[in-house]
Amino acid sequence: MRRIDKGTIVRTILLGVTWLNILLINYNLQPVPVLDEESIAYGLTFLASVWAWFKNNYITLRGRKQKEVLEKSNLMK
CATH class of the missing domain: 1.20.5 (Single alpha-helices involved in coiled-coils or other helix-helix interfaces)
Structure with missing residues (x-):
């Protein structure tokens, strides 16, 4: 389980x-x-922007390996 x-x-x-x-x-x-609404809005905006940055960049070792595979396969410009 x-x-x-x-x-x-x-x-x-x-x-x-x-x-x-x-x-x-x-x-x-x-x-x-x-929390008040403004703090929640700022927090969500911050989290969404950091997550989008992290996911759209090859930061981790696994991400860099994925980028290498994409480049070798001509799937990435």
Whole structure:
């Protein structure tokens, strides 16, 4: 049986809190006081930009090996 990793559990909890806050705000109820909206927006923007940068660049050893294979196969300009 495969165990669920901690990252998956944390992301699932954060997703649940986010949706709970959306529903509470939608029904004019007090949302869960995690952070203010501006901090959340900045945080999500930062995380999305770092993730996009990391995924679109060959940073890790595995990524550099993938780039070599793509270049050898003429699949990359």
